[in-house]
Amino acid sequence: MTVQFSTLVIIICVGLATYGTRLAGYWLLRNVTITGRTKAALDAVPPAILTAVIAPAVFLQGPIEMIAGAITLASALLRLPLLVTILAGVGCVAGLRFMM
Amino acid sequence: MKLSREFRDGFSDIAPMAIAYGPIAALWGTVAASKGLSPLETVLMSLGIYSGTAQFVAMDLWHMGLPLAYLVFTLATVGLRHVLMSASVSRHMASFSKPMASLLLFWLTDEAWAMIERRALSKPVTPAYFFGVAAPLWPVWFGFSLLGALIGQAFGDSKAIGLDFAFAAMFIAVLAGFWKGPRTGAILAASAVAAVAAKLWIGGAWYILAGGVAGMLVAVMLYKDVAA
Numbered sequence: 171m172t173v174q175f176s177t178l179v180i181i182i183c184v185g186l187a188t189y190g191t192r193l194a195g196y197w198l199l200r201n202v203t204i205t206g207r208t209k210a211a212l213d214a215v216p217p218a219i220l221t222a223v224i225a226p227a228v229f230l231q232g233p234i235e236m237i238a239g240a241i242t243l244a245s246a247l248l249r250l251p252l253l254v255t256i257l258a259g260v261g262c263v264a265g266l267r268f269m270m
Numbered sequence: 271m272k273l274s275r276e277f278r279d280g281f282s283d284i285a286p287m288a289i290a291y292g293p294i295a296a297l298w299g300t301v302a303a304s305k306g307l308s309p310l311e312t313v314l315m316s317l318g319i320y321s322g323t324a325q326f327v328a329m330d331l332w333h334m335g336l337p338l339a340y341l342v343f344t345l346a347t348v349g350l351r352h353v354l355m356s357a358s359v360s361r362h363m364a365s366f367s368k369p370m371a372s373l374l375l376f377w378l379t380d381e382a383w384a385m386i387e388r389r390a391l392s393k394p395v396t397p398a399y400f401f402g403v404a405a406p407l408w409p410v411w412f413g414f415s416l417l418g419a420l421i422g423q424a425f426g427d428s429k430a431i432g433l434d435f436a437f438a439a440m441f442i443a444v445l446a447g448f449w450k451g452p453r454t455g456a457i458l459a460a461s462a463v464a465a466v467a468a469k470l471w472i473g474g475a476w477y478i479l480a481g482g483v484a485g486m487l488v489a490v491m492l493y494k495d496v497a498a
């Protein structure tokens with residue numbers, strides 16, 4: 171149970187940098203009234219980031235993840251509860267990996 | 271008790287994700303131990319950095335004996351997507367006090383952010399809801415990091431039961447709620463293409479930022495079309 175000084179410095183520096191990125195957007199936009207194009211750009215952030223995070227996991231791994239992605243999307247569009255949708259995706263991946 | 275109701279809503283909304291955090295954190299702890307980090311260093315890193323992406327990238331870089339500045343800079347670029355997330359989520363936090371918002375934003379992980387954006391589609395977001403979402407994730411994250419560091423080899427393969435796909439599945443489910451017609455489709459397509467291209471040709475974690483910025487650009491271009 172030891173902590174090396176250099177590791178502690180890294181944890182503190184990276185931790186502060188990461189916390190900084192989490193605060194930055196809030197502090198930059200807190201007192202700004204957002205309209206027009208800026209609002210359109212910010213409205214696009216949630217769907218665009220959500221898509222970007224999953225795109226490699228769904229499109230670059232192989233057919234199993236693409237099929238599971240399609241089934242998850244279908245469950246979501248059918249308005250199934252969140253947990254059911256997640257289980258459908260996870261179950262599909264597990265089942266296909268078991269079979270292939 | 272309206273406040274505790276809000277907390278419970280957040281807690282139960284994120285509970286499935288909290289369960290999925292366990293194996294991921296344990297895997298990270300196992301990797302960290304294999305790189306020579308002590309269990310205490312492992313748990314401190316999960317407590318203080320609290321970002322799966324940054325921590326996995328950090329372990330990729332660990333063995334190379336990199337200069338500190340390079341490591342911090344690289345991991346800060348990995349975290350740049352948080353700036354967009356925090357900007358976007360700040361619009362639902364207008365009623366939060368500044369210290370409260372600043373405290374809660376420490377726990378703004380990808381999954382917590384996605385859940386809060388989802389909540390904002392139907393109801394105002396309260397500090398209690400945000401805290402309810404954050405509360406179960408962090409302890410699971412650092413707790414299972416420690417467990418992975420101590421007894422990682424015993425965990426087996428979480429891929430076999432598809433748990434690595436849980437995050438993608440949750441994001442797809444949340445994503446469906448943002449659909450507002452063909453313009454959303456254009457934003458999603460731009461983001462997906464940019465993210466895949468960046469992953470293939472740039473590497474690292476730039477793909478998230480690339481997709482986010484591409485989606486925003488398309489939204490701005492389409493906005494001009496509408497206004498004209």
